[in-house]
Amino acid sequence: IRVVAEDPAGNTAESPRLLVTIDTSTFIDNPAMVAGSDNGIFSNDSITSQTRPTFSISGEMNQSVQIFIDGVLVDTITVTDRNQVYRPESPLGDGSHSIYYVITDKAGNTATSKTLNFTIDTFNTTPVAIDSIGGQTLAEMTGSDGKIYITDTTRNLLFSGSAEPNSKIEIIINGLNVGEVWVNEKGHWQMPVNPLYFTEGQLDITVKSTDRAGNVNQEKYSIWVDTHIQVFTSEIDDNKSSSKTDWWSNSSTITMRGMGEIGATVSLIVAGVTLATAVVAANGQWELSTDQLPEGKYDITLSIEDNAGNRKEEVHEIFIDRTPPNAPVVTYSDIVNDLIIMQGTAEAKSQLIITDSNGNTYTLTVPDNGKWSMAIPYPSEGKFTITSVDAIGNRSDDVSLDIMKEVPVISLSPDSDSGTVGDNITRDKQPTFIIGNLESDVVVVQVDINGTVYNAEKNADGVWFFTPGTPLADGSYTISVIASDAAGNQKNSLPITVTIDSTLTVPEIALAAGEDNGVSDSDNVTNHTQPKFTLQHIDADVTGVTVNVTHNGVTDTYQATQGADGWTFTPPAAWNDGTYTLSVTVVDRAGNSQQSASLAVTVDSTVTVTADSQHDDASDDATATAVTPPESETVNAE
The missing domain is CATH 2.60.40.10 (Immunoglobulins)
Structure with missing residues (x-):
C-alpha cells in the first residue's frame, strides 16, 4: 500500500510503499509413523517396538508447530522442510499413545492436525506352547523314556497351543516353515500340519510367536515320530523242534532272546498273565528267562512295546516236557563174528544211544512198536551204557550192560x-x-x-x-x-x-657081549676097533641118547641108536689102539637129563713079539703086526 498527494498546482508526492499481507488461515498435515519406525508385522498399523518412533511433519513452511503426545505439549519446532520428521527426545513407555500437532502462523492463524493413536510394544513374553497334537496332550504323547512321540501320521495333525494374543504363530519343522496362524484374542491358536512333514525319527520343531510390534518369542521341541515297531525277532534257547515258530523245551528255566528296538519292553504273556519282561539293550538285543512255564503244549505271547507305545505281538506254540522216558529194557541174544546182537524195548520214536567201553557211540530210532535191535562191534571190556532220549531231549536213566565174550x-x-x-x-x-x-x-x-x-x-x-x-x-x-x-x-x-616129570633113570654103558674079548671078559679090553656097546636103564620117555667118547683129550659126541635089542652104540669108524672113555647122556621129554658113569675101554688090535738077535744084520727085536689069532686059539710067539 502507498499514498499519493497532489496540490492544487498539480504537484504530487508519493509515500513509501507499505507491504501488507492478508493471511486468514494456515495448515498442518496429520502425523504419520514413518516406515522405519512402523516396524511390526504391518507397516501401516502404527504399532512399533521402538520407544522413540519417528513421525512425519508437513505444514506451512517456517511456521511454529507445537507437538502434543498423550495431550501434553512436549516440543515446539519450526517447519523448515517438506519432509521434516519428529522423534521424541525421551523414550515412551509400552502401551497406547497419541500424537497431534498445532501450527500457528505469523498472522496468528492456527491449525490442529488429527490425533494419531499409536502403540509402543517392546516385548513378547507370553509363553509359547504346544498344548496338544492330533488331540493328544504332550503328556499323553510322552513315552516311557520321557520323549514326546507322534505315533500316527495317517492324517493331518492339528497342533494346538497358546501364545500372546493376536500374535502370529509359525511352525518350523527341521528348519522348514510348514505354516502360519494368528493367535486369537484369548491367546489360543490351532494349525493343521500335513503328515508328509513327519518322517520317522527325531523332529526339531520350533513354534515362533511374532506380535504386531515385531517382538518374537519362541519355544523349541524335540519330537520323535515312531509309528510302528521296526524290528522284533524272537527265539528260544536250545529249541528241540525243527520249526522256528513252534518251540519245544525240556529245561526247567526257559530262556528266550531276540532283537528289538532299543529301550523297548518285551513281555512274556501266558493266559493273560505277564510272567517275565526284558528291556532291549543298547545293542538291540533282549533276553528273558522264566521258570514258571508248566509242562504241556499251549500258546505263549511275546509282546514288545516301544517307548512311543507302539506294540507288536508274536504267538508261539510251546511244548514243555521235562519228564524223562522210562529206562530201556536191554538183552542180548548172541555174539557173532565179534558182533553182539543187542535187543530190547524202549519208548517209541525215542532215540536210543548206546555207548561202549571204548567210547564209541551208536544210535537208532526206536520203531513205533517200541521194539529195537542192533548189532554192535564188541568192545575191549564188553561194557555198554544204553540211554533212551525222547524227541524233546529228556534222557532216561542209563542202563548198563556188561558182557564177557573172550574165553581165557x-x-x-x-x-x-x-x-x-x-x-x-x-x-x-x-x-x-x-x-x-x-x-x-x-x-x-x-x-x-x-x-x-x-x-x-x-x-x-x-x-x-x-x-x-x-x-x-x-x-x-x-x-x-x-x-x-x-x-x-x-x-x-x-x-x-x-x-x-621130574625124574629120569641114570643110564649105564657097557661093552656088548663078545666085545670084551681079551684074556678077561670083564677087563674092558678089546681088539675090536669098532666095538659095540649096549646102553642100559634107558627110560621109555627119553627123547635123546648121546654117547660122549674122549680119546687123547678130545671128546666126540655120537647119537645112540635104538633097535630090537635095545639101545646100542658102535663107533662109526675104526678106532686106533688106545684107551677110550665113554659116557652116555639121556634127556627125556620133560627136559630131565642124566649121565652115566664113565666107562674106560682099551682097544688093542696088535701083537708084539720079542726074540734074541742071531745075526749081525738083524735088529735087536722083531715085531709082528696085524697078527689075528684064529677063533678059540691062542698063539704064543717064541
Missing part, C-alpha cells in the same frame, strides 16, 4: 615148559602158567588144578600168571582157568593137561 586161555610159561615147548610136559614141579585172552576189565582169575582152585596174580605189566605155592608131584594134571569181571560175568577156559 592158560598155558605153560615158556620158561617152565622144560621139554619140547608146547607139549605141556615139564620137569618143573612149581611151573608158572600164563593166562591170556582176558578182557581188560577182568578182576579175578582162578586156576583149577584137578578140582582145586587157586587165585592167579597180575604182574606189573598187566599179565595174569599162576605159580603153585608148593611143588606138584609127578603126574598128569587137568588145569583150567576161570576169569571173572566186576559185573560177575565168568568165562572158563578149555582145560589143558600138564605132565610133571
